[in-house]
Amino acid sequence: MNAYKEQRNNLSLHWISFMLLHTSLISLCGIQNGIVFLIVWEIMALSAFLVVIFEHEKTSTIKAGINYLIQSHVSILFLMIGFIWVAIKTGSFDFQSIATYTQSQGSATGIFLFFCFFIGFAIKAGFLPFHTWLPHAHPAAPTHISGIMSGVIIKIGIFGILRMLLLIKTDYTSVGYFILFISVVSGLYGVMLAIIQHNLKKLLAYHSIENIGIIGMGIGIGCIGLGSGNQIVATLGFAGALLHTLNHALFKSLLFYATGIVYQATHTLNIEHLGGLIKKMPQTAMLFLIAAIAICGIPPFNGFVSEFIIYNGLYQWMLNAGLVPLVAIIFSVFGLVLIGGLALFCFTKAFSVVFLGEPRSSFNHEISEAPFFQRLPLYVIAFFILIIGLFPKLFVNMLTQPVSLFTGKIESTFIPFQDGSLDAVQTIGWASAGFIALIAVLFAIRKIATRKQESTIAPTWGCGYVAPTPKIQYTASSYARSYSKLFSNILLIEKEEKTVTGIFPSKAEFKTHPYDRIEKWLIDKPIKLYKSFLNWFLFLNNGKLQISILYGIIFIISVICIPLFYNEIVLFIEFLKQL
Amino acid sequence: MLSLVLTVIAALFFTGIVIRTKSLASGRKGPGIMQPIKDVIRLFKKGAVYSKTSSFVFQIAPTIYLASIVMAMLVVPFGQSKGLLSFSCDFIFFAYVLALGKFFSIISAMDTGSSFEGMGASREALYSMFAEPAFFILMGSFALLTGYTSFQEIFAALHIGSYISYALAVLATFVLIMVAMIENSRMPIDDPKTHLELTMVHEVMILDNSGFDLGLILTGGYLKFAIYGALIFNLFIGIIDYQYAIPLFFIVQFLMAVIVGLIESFMARFRMNHNAQFIVALTSVSLLIFFGALLMLGKFN
Numbered sequence: 001m002n003a004y005k006e007q008r009n010n011l012s013l014h015w016i017s018f019m020l021l022h023t024s025l026i027s028l029c030g031i032q033n034g035i036v037f038l039i040v041w042e043i044m045a046l047s048a049f050l051v052v053i054f055e056h057e058k059t060s061t062i063k064a065g066i067n068y069l070i071q072s073h074v075s076i077l078f079l080m081i082g083f084i085w086v087a088i089k090t091g092s093f094d095f096q097s098i099a100t101y102t103q104s105q106g107s108a109t110g111i112f113l114f115f116c117f118f119i120g121f122a123i124k125a126g127f128l129p130f131h132t133w134l135p136h137a138h139p140a141a142p143t144h145i146s147g148i149m150s151g152v153i154i155k156i157g158i159f160g161i162l163r164m165l166l167l168i169k170t171d172y173t174s175v176g177y178f179i180l181f182i183s184v185v186s187g188l189y190g191v192m193l194a195i196i197q198h199n200l201k202k203l204l205a206y207h208s209i210e211n212i213g214i215i216g217m218g219i220g221i222g223c224i225g226l227g228s229g230n231q232i233v234a235t236l237g238f239a240g241a242l243l244h245t246l247n248h249a250l251f252k253s254l255l256f257y258a259t260g261i262v263y264q265a266t267h268t269l270n271i272e273h274l275g276g277l278i279k280k281m282p283q284t285a286m287l288f289l290i291a292a293i294a295i296c297g298i299p300p301f302n303g304f305v306s307e308f309i310i311y312n313g314l315y316q317w318m319l320n321a322g323l324v325p326l327v328a329i330i331f332s333v334f335g336l337v338l339i340g341g342l343a344l345f346c347f348t349k350a351f352s353v354v355f356l357g358e359p360r361s362s363f364n365h366e367i368s369e370a371p372f373f374q375r376l377p378l379y380v381i382a383f384f385i386l387i388i389g390l391f392p393k394l395f396v397n398m399l400t401q402p403v404s405l406f407t408g409k410i411e412s413t414f415i416p417f418q419d420g421s422l423d424a425v426q427t428i429g430w431a432s433a434g435f436i437a438l439i440a441v442l443f444a445i446r447k448i449a450t451r452k453q454e455s456t457i458a459p460t461w462g463c464g465y466v467a468p469t470p471k472i473q474y475t476a477s478s479y480a481r482s483y484s485k486l487f488s489n490i491l492l493i494e495k496e497e498k499t500v501t502g503i504f505p506s507k508a509e510f511k512t513h514p515y516d517r518i519e520k521w522l523i524d525k526p527i528k529l530y531k532s533f534l535n536w537f538l539f540l541n542n543g544k545l546q547i548s549i550l551y552g553i554i555f556i557i558s559v560i561c562i563p564l565f566y567n568e569i570v571l572f573i574e575f576l577k578q579l
Numbered sequence: 580m581l582s583l584v585l586t587v588i589a590a591l592f593f594t595g596i597v598i599r600t601k602s603l604a605s606g607r608k609g610p611g612i613m614q615p616i617k618d619v620i621r622l623f624k625k626g627a628v629y630s631k632t633s634s635f636v637f638q639i640a641p642t643i644y645l646a647s648i649v650m651a652m653l654v655v656p657f658g659q660s661k662g663l664l665s666f667s668c669d670f671i672f673f674a675y676v677l678a679l680g681k682f683f684s685i686i687s688a689m690d691t692g693s694s695f696e697g698m699g700a701s702r703e704a705l706y707s708m709f710a711e712p713a714f715f716i717l718m719g720s721f722a723l724l725t726g727y728t729s730f731q732e733i734f735a736a737l738h739i740g741s742y743i744s745y746a747l748a749v750l751a752t753f754v755l756i757m758v759a760m761i762e763n764s765r766m767p768i769d770d771p772k773t774h775l776e777l778t779m780v781h782e783v784m785i786l787d788n789s790g791f792d793l794g795l796i797l798t799g800g801y802l803k804f805a806i807y808g809a810l811i812f813n814l815f816i817g818i819i820d821y822q823y824a825i826p827l828f829f830i831v832q833f834l835m836a837v838i839v840g841l842i843e844s845f846m847a848r849f850r851m852n853h854n855a856q857f858i859v860a861l862t863s864v865s866l867l868i869f870f871g872a873l874l875m876l877g878k879f880n
Binding site: 001144275276278279282285289293296297298299304307308311312315316319320322323326328329337338340342344345347348349351352353356357358385426427431434435438439442443446449450453454455456457458459460461462463470472473474478479480481482483485486 | 599623624625626627628629630631632633634635636639642643645646647649650653664666667668671672675676678679681682685687689690691692693694695696698701702704705707708709711712715716719722723728745776786787790791792795807852855862866869873878879
């Protein structure tokens with residue numbers, strides 16, 4: 001594989017599309033007209049496709065790219081239906097007409113219109129079951145694009161959903177329950193599949209689905225709060241969702257960039273082949289560790305703050321809820337806790353298999369730390385991860401305006417975070433700072449206490465076995481085995497096995513390929529059926545030149561003849577109508 | 580502040596009492612109550628052996644593990660007196676800060692490159708993940724019941740009056756003891772005294788730790804027990820004057836240590852591959868508490 005920067009002619013197209021992508025993403029947030037929105041959305045989808053297929057000489061990349069291209073056009077189709085629907089009824093593509101139209105209609109119309117937009121935006125954001133493009137596109141794209149894709153592009157879907165919530169006046173409670181349900185399921189499913197992945201980028205891609213689920217939970221809680229007129233719950237829900245959007249963009253891009261450095265150094269993304277990288281690239285390892293802790297939602301980093309706000313929303317909602325909401329709350333709490341636990345399981349696995357232990361395979365080239373300027377952006381992101389964890393109030397205050405858009409109070413008189421609901425946020429910041437200080441103090445004590453003691457270096461304890469090889473280390477699959485056995489009903493792992501047979505056994509083999517059950521039933525099966533249906537028409541296209549020319553002649557003749565026989569055709573249609 | 584001091588004092592004796600109970604139950608005299616503390620002090624003075632496979636993660640992990648437990652201890656209240664930190668939904672902070680310690684103890688086990696420790700790490704990650712929902716739903720039910728969301732306010736407002744609330748308190752105690760057993764890798768889930776690495780969970784994770792670091796990890800374990808003991812005490816205490824509350828605190832801690840010792844003496848460890856199911860079943864006990872809370876509040880009408 002050539003280094004990226006040596007592929008001159010590829011690069012110019014890549015950077016042009018990258019600029020286009022960037023510009024279209026920014027402009028999407030300002031546009032107030034349906035048609036313009038669709039055009040820019042299309043520019044974004046196409047330029048994203050071009051940047052994804054940078055390594056287009058690989059078939060798998062092209063396949064993933066086309067998968068993405070098709071699915072983003074399905075998304076555009078739904079958006080188009082939504083905008084055209086409103087335009088037909090009101091005669092205007094302006095965003096404001098959506099608001100006026102839904103206000104004048106019953107809530108059922110609003111809900112249907114919202115679903116139209118929601119499906120369109122959910123495909124982009126990666127909600128279940130519209131996520132199937134995501135785990136293909138992320139690993140196929142070059143790493144800097146994967147980071148942006150996961151951090152920014154899928155968030156434009158979240159932006160779209162929020163924008164539509166502002167415009168469409170409808171029954172927010174039912175919309176909220178719907179989003180909450182689909183989000184909890186997305187979150188759980190995403191992280192469950194992440195654990196069994198072997199490809200590091202694919203693992204991160206499934207985590208994007210998980211985090212979209214967490215963001216969606218915030219949005220769902222916010223909507224329910226709006227629907228029931230509970231300002232605090234609405235504020236907490238939307239604030240948590242918005243802050244988690246930012247947080248996810250930070251730690252996920254950090255994870256992808258660190259992965260990119262690993263890929264550049266080792267030329268592989270299969271975690272079963274990696275190991276022991278922390279000794280070769282300690283700084284990258286540390287940055288990956290920070291992001292991994294942040295994504296698990298553990299203090300003192302930023303992931304905890306937004307998850308805490310969402311939890312807070314759930315528990316505040318619980319305080320004066322009826323029976324049905326309470327069941328929904330318990331379901332969501334259960335989901336969110338399990339998501340956190342599974343994420344911890346997944347990232348302890350990913351970090352330790354990639355960076356810790358002994359190398360699992362030897363490489364022909366020298367592995368070394370990336371140069372300083374390549375690490376610099378990662379440090380900047382890590383800095384923000386820590387800052388949001390320590391000074392959450394700063395960032396929560398920035399959310400005042402966007403959140404008050406939803407809760408509908410005028411910002412000058414309404415300060416959303418001062419009715420006792422979020423006083424805790426700064427306390428968390430102090431607690432996190434105190435926590436870091438405590439670690440530092442304990443570490444200093446340890447340093448002083450062990451100053452005079454000698455420490456020796458010895459091999460790892462192997463119960464007396466004296467010739468251990470790196471092969472007997474725990475691998476990612478063995479780490480996840482008890483888990484994947486437990487959840488075997490949900491997960492889909494294809495196994496290829498060549499067992500040991502005979503007196504003089506030959507080489508045995510065992511391979512596993514994690515796959516996605518939803519993708520299998522929702523994408524692969526229908527496409528297979530569709531293909532077998534189209535097989536019936538294969539006789540029309542049998543590859544003979546004469547037949548093709550005949551089709552051409554028939555087409556030309558019919559084009560010429562239709563105007564000649566126009567009156568007859570009209571008469572015939574009239575006759576049919578009279579029947 | 581008060582809870583911090585009392586919990587530390589309780590932690591000094593807790594594991595000693597557990598070991599003493601186990602010895603007496605098996606007909607031995609057993610070591611003194613302070614023996615675990617003496618062990619730790621001895622470890623603090625010893626030099627360490629580090630595996631040549633391990634990296635800096637292995638060296639910082641025990642410190643962070645202990646720090647996370649100390650941090651969690653700060654939010655635990657004592658009756659009506661707050662912990663050092665108290666804010667709404669502080670029990671989330673409690674659980675997540677403990678998770679950081681777990682994160683580091685897992686990756687430090689994986690850092691040695693030993694397959695035994697990998698096995699233990701995988702199990703620990705799986706079990707603690709399943710134990711978490713039980714705790715969150717339990718606290719959620721109390722939040723619902725009392726209308727508050729911080730440890731101290733919940734416990735101060737929790738009054739045990741009716742029959743249902745007795746049942747709830749018993750169930751909650753059961754859940755908390757079980758969560759404590761899982762968090763500390765004790766008997767029904769894990770046997771700390773087993774001799775075979777293949778059947779261990781927590782003990783096998785710290786096989787390669789030695790000297791000061793091992794001392795830190797053991798200290799963490801003692802504190803963790805006392806923290807859960809303090810939580811159970813808080814369930815029953817409500818707002819009682821200090822002169823009764825403080826002795827009661829030690830009685831509860833003592834009782835809990837004895838119970839833990841008895842469980843360890845008279846129960847066998849569950850089969851490793853059924854542990855996960857058992858722990859998930861704890862969540863259903865928590866759900867029972869939740870529905871009990873709904874009953875008490877008359878939400879079913």
